[in-house]
Amino acid sequence: MEKFIDNLKEKLKEKGYKLTPQRRAxxxxxxxxxxxxxxxxxxxxxxxxxxxxxxxxxxxRTIQLLDKLDIIxxxxxxxxxxxxxxxxxNGEHHHHHLICESCSKVIEVKIDLLEKLEEEIQVNYGxxxxxxxxxxxxxxxxxx
Amino acid sequence: MEKFIDNLKEKLKEKGYKLTPQRRAxxxxxxxxxxxxxxxxxxxxxxxxxxxxxxxxxxxRTIQLLDKLDIIxxxxxxxxxxxxxxxxxNGEHHHHHLICESCSKVIEVKIDLLEKLEEEIQVNYGxxxxxxxxxxxxxxxxxx
DNA sequence: TATCATTTGAGAGACATTATTAATTGAAAA
DNA sequence: TTTTCAATTAATAATGTCTCTCAAATGATA
Numbered sequence: 001m002e003k004f005i006d007n008l009k010e011k012l013k014e015k016g017y018k019l020t021p022q023r024r025a026x027x028x029x030x031x032x033x034x035x036x037x038x039x040x041x042x043x044x045x046x047x048x049x050x051x052x053x054x055x056x057x058x059x060x061r062t063i064q065l066l067d068k069l070d071i072i073x074x075x076x077x078x079x080x081x082x083x084x085x086x087x088x089x090n091g092e093h094h095h096h097h098l099i100c101e102s103c104s105k106v107i108e109v110k111i112d113l114l115e116k117l118e119e120e121i122q123v124n125y126g127x128x129x130x131x132x133x134x135x136x137x138x139x140x141x142x143x144x
Numbered sequence: 145m146e147k148f149i150d151n152l153k154e155k156l157k158e159k160g161y162k163l164t165p166q167r168r169a170x171x172x173x174x175x176x177x178x179x180x181x182x183x184x185x186x187x188x189x190x191x192x193x194x195x196x197x198x199x200x201x202x203x204x205r206t207i208q209l210l211d212k213l214d215i216i217x218x219x220x221x222x223x224x225x226x227x228x229x230x231x232x233x234n235g236e237h238h239h240h241h242l243i244c245e246s247c248s249k250v251i252e253v254k255i256d257l258l259e260k261l262e263e264e265i266q267v268n269y270g271x272x273x274x275x276x277x278x279x280x281x282x283x284x285x286x287x288x
Numbered sequence: 289t290a291t292c293a294t295t296t297g298a299g300a301g302a303c304a305t306t307a308t309t310a311a312t313t314g315a316a317a318a
Numbered sequence: 319t320t321t322t323c324a325a326t327t328a329a330t331a332a333t334g335t336c337t338c339t340c341a342a343a344t345g346a347t348a
Binding site: 289290291294299301303304306307308312313316318 | 323341
Binding site: 074076078096098100101107109111113114116117118120121124125126127128129130131132133134135136137138139140141144 | 218220222240242244245251253255257258260261262264265268269270271272273274275276277278279280281282283284285288
């Protein structure tokens with residue numbers, strides 16, 4: 001955990017931002033709940049246990065900042081709010097998500113396999129790909 | 145154009161819905177502005193030119209319906225609202241989108257090339273894939 | 289035309305998110 | 319350590335997107 005906080009502090013300093021207890025607390029919640037795909041409101045509720053005076057707007061601001069610094073990333077799952085996840089390996093492409101249309105479970109896919117498609121796109125469209133987000137919709141093992 | 149309206153009428157009737165002037169007008173706007181990725185508010189503004197008394201709620205309702213009938217589909221581009229596009233070939237997987245991080249332009253990619261990845265996912269995760277959405281982020285030809 | 293379920297428009301309401309502002313804080317300099 | 323000052327904060331108001339409610343209007347069928 002401490003190394004992630006150090007990384008946060010370093011990245012903040014690089015851009016002229018400060019490491020505050022609120023920012024630290026928000027990142028700790030996201031890391032502790034890795035794989036949960038928490039929304040801002042959910043993060044707020046958990047953070048308040050350790051940090052009772054934190055404001056909701058601060059959580060929103062912090063999440064925007066963490067996203068900008070590539071420490072977390074945003075998922076768009078169309079359930080009425082944005083959700084976030086911690087980026088373990090920075091600089092790499094994001095993994096894919098399987099979204100079950102029956103139970104709404106979100107499963108993470110570790111395999112990438114988009115190199116060929118990305119190469120074709122770069123050649124045919126003159127578009128330089130820096131990142132991607134991929135969602136597959138269907139039925140999970142339990143709901144099939 | 146008329147064949148799309150006929151298709152709409154047929155699909156509506158199948159499910160017990162009616163073809164109203166408002167629904168027709170909304171679909172016409174989406175088709176006429178194909179490739180524009182309009183938001184609901186934008187569709188509303190355009191529709192009002194031909195259909196001045198239409199209410200915003202009706203546009204929202206119609207768009208939900210068209211999405212449910214697979215006539216249009218929703219894009220999540222993270223600019224504060226949902227955007228929609230007409231599905232030319234129904235039943236097929238959605239095409240991919242290239243989103244330029246400099247100028248925010250959205251480019252459509254006609255090639256699919258996800259078969260291999262989808263097959264691996266179905267085998268390794270026991271997940272039945274019915275559809276996918278793919279966004280690539282980067283720099284377009286002009287912004288590179 | 290009469291019937292009736294569906295659809296509509298208008299406005300209120302719900303919700304996530306952002307802006308505002310005065311007070312507080314972190315960290316570099318004195 | 320204290321001072322300084324921009325960055326940050328909490329609280330709250332404001333915004334924007336989208337949904338709900340309900341009486342009135344409409345489309346399809348008989």
